Amino acid sequence: MNEIIWHGRGGQGVVLASEVLAEAAYLQGYKGVTSAPTFGPERRGAPLSASTRIADEPIRIFSRIERPHIAVVLDESLFDTMDIAGTLREGGILIVNSDKPPERFIPGKTNSIRAATVDAVSIAREYRLFVGGAPVVNTPLLGALARVWNGIEMRNIERGMGFKMSPPAAYNNFQAARSAFERTLVNGGEGREE
Amino acid sequence: MSDVRIITGNEAAALAVTLCEPQVLAAYPITPQTKIAELLSEYTEKGILKAEYVRVESEHSALSVLIAASTAGARTFTATCSNGLLYMHEQLHWAAGSRLPIVMCCVNRGVGAPWSIFNDQQDAMSQRDTGWIQLYCRDNQEIIDTVIQAYRIAEEVYVPVMVCYDGFILSHTMMPVEVPKGEEVKGFLPPYRPHTFLDPERPCTINPVFFPWRRENAEGVLCDGYMEMRRKLQNGLERAKGVIAETSREYAERFGRDCGGLIWTHRTEDAEFIMTGMGSIAAETTLAADLLREEGVRAGVVGIRSYRPFPKEALAQAMGGAKLIMVLEKCLSYGYEGGVASDLKAALYGTGVDAPVVGVIAGLGGRDVRIDDMLTAARESLEGLKSGQCGNRTLWLNCHGEE
Incomplete structure (x- = not known):
């Protein structure tokens, strides 16, 4: 089972990103997929997360994800408030929306995780993806995820978006995700993980 | 498709x-x-x-x-x-x-x-x-x-x-x-046919005051009193046991999915340690059972789908081989114990299933229910069983404070 956690702030679309990933994973043939928001009230701007579980067999676990395989961070200011890298499993992947190099997000003593960054804000601006005046960074990060994790293919992310958005929005968001796929920086090389 | x-x-x-x-x-x-x-x-x-x-x-x-x-x-x-x-x-x-x-x-x-x-x-x-x-x-x-x-x-x-x-x-x-x-x-699903029809053409009073005794109606027919009506409700729920099981079977035939009727089981054939519960927590215990099996524990799960009517006979049968039973539930009767644990113990009384029943109160108010915590509770209870220390007791899972 693969456990992916999406960290963002209320309004950034962590829930939608998790849902698109769940759709994409199911289309790819995984029998077990769940997507859950942080349970409880939501406030715009407050830290919140969403989680996706992906497995070959139906999911039978509903507890909170404590040690994710992959953490996707939509807002790098969240690093000031929580130890995201520290919760990752051995060999886990950290994906951050940032214009900084990925090495910056690997804590000194940890060598076992991989990090990737993508400047999703710039990409959202290029593709004119805005909600309420703020750039939409969730869908570009799906492209970054597909770049560093072998478990999901871009063509299924495209189809997954089709389930969650109107055709023009899905097209535009996918173009942004594809651009993010190309522009994601990965520490220690370009290879996708097996 | x-x-x-x-x-x-x-x-x-x-x-x-x-x-x-x-x-x-x-x-x-x-x-x-x-x-x-x-x-x-x-x-x-x-x-x-x-x-x-x-x-x-x-x-x-x-x-x-x-x-x-x-x-x-x-x-x-x-x-x-x-x-x-x-x-x-x-x-x-x-x-x-x-x-x-x-x-x-x-x-x-x-x-x-x-x-x-x-x-x-x-x-x-x-x-x-x-x-x-x-x-x-x-x-x-x-x-x-x-x-x-x-x-x-x-x-x-x-x-x-x-x-x-x-x-x-x-x-x-x-x-x-x-x-x-x-x-x-x-x-x-055939159309709904009501047993009593409120019809403006034939005005009537439904559920007026019933007396402790039976009474004749206007046509001179002796009618049920309150207690007979209540007994019929009980009979209705008792009859529901068969109907729930049969409905589940027919649904499975038509739609290819079986919710199990009154109960469902997971690896119980040779199980000596049986976990039980209702809802999503019962689904999670199947994962715990699989992990315990990897440790050599003959673990299984009986999921309770119908809580009322309570499937007394089905549970006693499914738990026949149990040496230890653990009930995981997200509720309790304050001043006593979890309601499912109480009901289960009463259901097993006199059936020959005399395994200790450990009650586990879990997940109150959304407290996370972790597989690791379930496993710890299971291992401790199994150890207790070996040393004769495991009676009918209640544990609080992932909860701080005094015991």
Whole structure:
């Protein structure tokens, strides 16, 4: 089972990103997929997360994800408030929306995780993806995820978006995700993980 | 081709209700049930669901509306949870006593005080004795399948059915759900035929004051008194055991999915250690059982789908080989122990199954239920069994404070 956690702030679309990933994973043939928001009230701007579980067999676990395989961070200011890298499993992947190099997000003593960054804000601006005046960074990060994790293919992310958005929005968001796929920086090389 | 959608538990419930074509709906929104009320309102507005959606100011009124509508011959639906369900309490008794086949979803949530919007099963448990059938779902697929079955069960035995599923854990978590076709559901679910029809052409009083004794009616026929009526309600629920099992079997034949009827089992054939529970926590125990098997423990799970009627015979049979039983439940009877543990012990009395029953109170007010914690509780109890230290006791899972 693969456990992916999406960290963002209320309004950034962590829930939608998790849902698109769940759709994409199911289309790819995984029998077990769940997507859950942080349970409880939501406030715009407050830290919140969403989680996706992906497995070959139906999911039978509903507890909170404590040690994710992959953490996707939509807002790098969240690093000031929580130890995201520290919760990752051995060999886990950290994906951050940032214009900084990925090495910056690997804590000194940890060598076992991989990090990737993508400047999703710039990409959202290029593709004119805005909600309420703020750039939409969730869908570009799906492209970054597909770049560093072998478990999901871009063509299924495209189809997954089709389930969650109107055709023009899905097209535009996918173009942004594809651009993010190309522009994601990965520490220690370009290879996708097996 | 099958229609699989990745949806939340609330979406599954709303789709199931739509497929059953109720004619009157009334609901008052309450977290985490709200989405069902919203979706059914939307479907009604768009004409996808040809029903009367009655807006009400409270849960008490929601069920009052359905009691009237059901008495007039309409198929009905509502949904609530927690303090909303408690506010319905008086009408829950009334609906069951009137033998009205109302179907309701209870999106299980803890009750205040202190205030909580998060999951446990104290709400439904506290309504155990109202005369409703209670069915628990372990995932979103079971929600859609159980709601459809609930109408058939309710309308067969004339007892209202509460379809219970865990708030947030299922109501807000998306997972793949196969959605049956409308025509297939129609074939499975015959139209509702009311037992007593409130008809303006033939005015009558239904449920007036009953006396402690039996009385003759205007035609001189000796009629039931209150106690006979109540005995019939009990008989209805007893008869529901067979109907629930049979409905589940026929549903499985038609739709290819079996929720198990009264109970479901996981690796119990040779199991010496049996875990049991209701809803999503029971699904999680199957994972714990698989992990315990890897350690050499002959572990299995018996999931309780029908809490009322309580499947006494089925449970005693399924637990026949148990040397230790562990009940994981998200509710308790304060001053005693978990309700399921109590009921199970009483059900096993005199059956020859004399395994100790360890009660585990877990997940109150949404407290995370972790597989690791389940495993620890299981291992400790198994150790206790070996050293003769394991009696009928109650543990609190992942909870701080004094024992």
